Amino acid sequence: MNDNENRLPVTVVTGYLGSGKTTLINHVLTANHGKRIAVIENEFGEIGIDDALVISAEEEIFEMNNGCICCTVRGDLIRILGNLMKRKDKFDYILVETTGLADPAPVAQTFLVDDEIRSQLKLDAIVTVVDAKHLIQHLDDVKQDGVENEAVEQLAFADRVLLNKIDLVTDAEREEVVRRIRLINANAEIIPTTMSKVDLDRVLGVGAFDLNRVLEMEPEFLSDTEHQHDLSITSVGIDCEGEVSVQKINEWLGWLLGERGTDIFRMKGILNMWGDNRRFVFQGVHMLFDGTPGQPWAEGEARRNRMVFIGRNLDREDLERRFKSCLVSETSK
Amino acid sequence: MVASHQILEFTEIARLRDCIESISVSVVDDCIAAGSLAGEVAVISKAKTLTLPFEHDFGVGAVAWSPTSNILATGGMDGVIRLWSDSEGDATVASGKGWVAGISWRQDGKEIAAAIGKQVVRVAVGGVADSNESARHDFESTATCLAYTTNGQRLGVGSYGGVSWFETGDKIVRHFPWKGAPLTISMSPNGKWVATGNQDASIHCWKLWSGDDLQMSGYETKIQHLDWDPNSRYLAVGSVADISLWDFSGRGPKGSKPIQLAGHARHAVALKYQPQSQLIMSAGAEGTVCIWRPSPGKQSLVANVNIGEEPTCAVWSRDGRSVIVGTALGGVFEVDAHVV
Known part of the structure; x- marks a missing residue:
């Protein structure tokens, strides 16, 4: 991926209806940060801010089949962002607000697939706003077969979760809602807020899709042994020693993305490749994969392979077993 | 051997x-009409x-002159289509919800079609x-491009899902589906193909x-x-760095290798044959305007120039002696494309 850092960061704001997305965007627009911000939202809002541009978009999803990779992108965003990039009027940040019922995947994939957008913009982070009082109810909504629970999906894709309306819940309720979020997404940072008021540094310029920052991944969840087998969307973390065979990992990841790409929402990780003293960092959204050798391992640092998969019907034992089969055995070195 | 080509002048x-x-x-x-993202239209004579x-x-x-008269059609992100002429002034003739993607x-010269949003x-x-x-x-999805058939009998409109054909009226008379x-x-x-x-x-x-x-397929970027x-x-076909020419004679391009013209460092922003000739003009985002005379086995690049700004669109003048280039910084340049 093109990592020249002149690229403009784009933050995607998702969240169920009534969670506080628009309040967050208003907060970003009115906070005194001196930045010029463009917002692409789904309906004409009442936001009229001198130094910002607000454009309304109507979600238009394109399916793209390119060889063995198929994915969906937002055609409307490609057009609007392409047009915005051509203007003399330059911005410091772009915010994209999705509808309450949107699947975040096409938005994320738009930034990874379209070459024009990729060369000028970078997906910074997916921020999911949730209503602390009603989240569990939304997560437990029983949907018809084949219909996604958007609230679960939006959490699964998140890099940051704004646990909003925190003033409306008791400590016990808050603990429970955090536990439920963690079951789906063990990796996202959870930020409690009221009225979506958040320190903007925590949601803008986060670099969650920046391969150089995959290293900052917090591995704390890996010790969490709690399992809930009836939950279809979960996080699986793998943390193990050993050196990875380039050929075997390529074969496995190729297979995994081809066979399970639709079920794997997000993945990222750091690998210790055999014969390379640099960390190999990767991340992916569904079938789209991006990986590159990063910084060298430090002297004396434990070279651990760490990765997290977030998706549907993930089998922890199977993923772990298949990953371990990619390790170079002592005898074959 | 150092290939030689002419360096063009521009103003x-x-x-x-x-x-x-x-x-x-x-x-x-x-007369040249140029429209900018600031919303203004300039007519340069x-x-x-x-x-x-x-x-x-x-x-x-979009801006588009009538092929038969001095009427200019313009459309914008306001969803409005206007007509203008020096003698008659201007009038709004249609509007809709969404951006104007194209006017044909x-x-x-007796009809225009415009793609406005969906x-x-x-x-x-x-x-x-x-x-x-x-x-x-x-349409169910944004109408992104449109063109009349050479004989003017049908209008083809591209949107997600293929190309739809209209005769007079608002009914689709034929659809070429493709996901x-x-x-x-x-x-x-010659009216045989649409691409x-x-x-x-x-x-x-x-085949029409x-x-x-x-x-x-297999290009590096969207086309x-x-x-x-x-x-x-x-x-x-303009892509990144290369222009490819597919030969539709005989059995057609299937399975064949296209002629490649390499002379741009970035993606194509314009690509147009000179009227009634085999010369091609191309402009690349890196700033170069190239004139090509494709000839297999020989150097095809006849002339070029870097205009020092990022071009965003370019067209031939009517007589084919110059190329008019618009840039990202709002510049309109005339490149003398009279090649020897």
Whole structure:
């Protein structure tokens, strides 16, 4: 991926209806940060801010089949962002607000697939706003077969979760809602807020899709042994020693993305490749994969392979077993 | 051996407030119209440069001169289509919800079609003040590109899912289905083929009468520029760095290798055959305008120049002696393309 850092960061704001997305965007627009911000939202809002541009978009999803990779992108965003990039009027940040019922995947994939957008913009982070009082109810909504629970999906894709309306819940309720979020997404940072008021540094310029920052991944969840087998969307973390065979990992990841790409929402990780003293960092959204050798391992640092998969019907034992089969055995070195 | 080619001269002829989104040259007097993302339209003639008395909010999407008269059609991000002429002034002739992605004139100059958001709107053109909407059709997805057949009998409109055909009226008379998102459309002058350049880095071609189709994929980027040579033999495709020419003679391009023209460092922003000739003009985002005379086995690059700004669109003048280039910084340049 093109990592020249002149690229403009784009933050995607998702969240169920009534969670506080628009309040967050208003907060970003009115906070005194001196930045010029463009917002692409789904309906004409009442936001009229001198130094910002607000454009309304109507979600238009394109399916793209390119060889063995198929994915969906937002055609409307490609057009609007392409047009915005051509203007003399330059911005410091772009915010994209999705509808309450949107699947975040096409938005994320738009930034990874379209070459024009990729060369000028970078997906910074997916921020999911949730209503602390009603989240569990939304997560437990029983949907018809084949219909996604958007609230679960939006959490699964998140890099940051704004646990909003925190003033409306008791400590016990808050603990429970955090536990439920963690079951789906063990990796996202959870930020409690009221009225979506958040320190903007925590949601803008986060670099969650920046391969150089995959290293900052917090591995704390890996010790969490709690399992809930009836939950279809979960996080699986793998943390193990050993050196990875380039050929075997390529074969496995190729297979995994081809066979399970639709079920794997997000993945990222750091690998210790055999014969390379640099960390190999990767991340992916569904079938789209991006990986590159990063910084060298430090002297004396434990070279651990760490990765997290977030998706549907993930089998922890199977993923772990298949990953371990990619390790170079002592005898074959 | 160092290949030699001519270096072209160029001059700046106008400067607008923002990126030039569209340029058109009139049949009458070689007048140039340029529309910018700041919303203004400039009409540049040998005698003067005129800024039209109206603007399109949030930017111009398309400008197009009538092929038979001195009427200019303009459309913008405000969803409005206007007609203008020096003698008659201007009038709004249609509007809709969404941005204007393209305007196309029928060859007889008596009708325009415009893609506005998810609609295609057609206007019967008498004069500026004597034009009326004649048909409107709603698509499920944004109408991204449109073109009349060479004989003017049908209008083809590209939107996600293929190309739809209209005769007079608002009913689709035929649909060429294909699960993809076209970005640009081009009819072969002999009326046999229609080609689209697509978001998924492919081109898709249909035989106009049978609907038989073929696809060429594997380009490095989405395809936004296509043009047929005046003899309808070659389809030129602009991608990153290379321009490829597919040979549609004989058994067609299937399984064949295209002629490659390499001379740009970045993606194509314009690609057009000179009227009635085999010369091709291309402009790349890196700033270069190239003139090519494709000849297999020989050097095809005849002339080029770097204009020092990022071009965003370019067209030939009517007489084919110069190329008019619009840039991201609002510049309009005339490149003397008279090659020896």
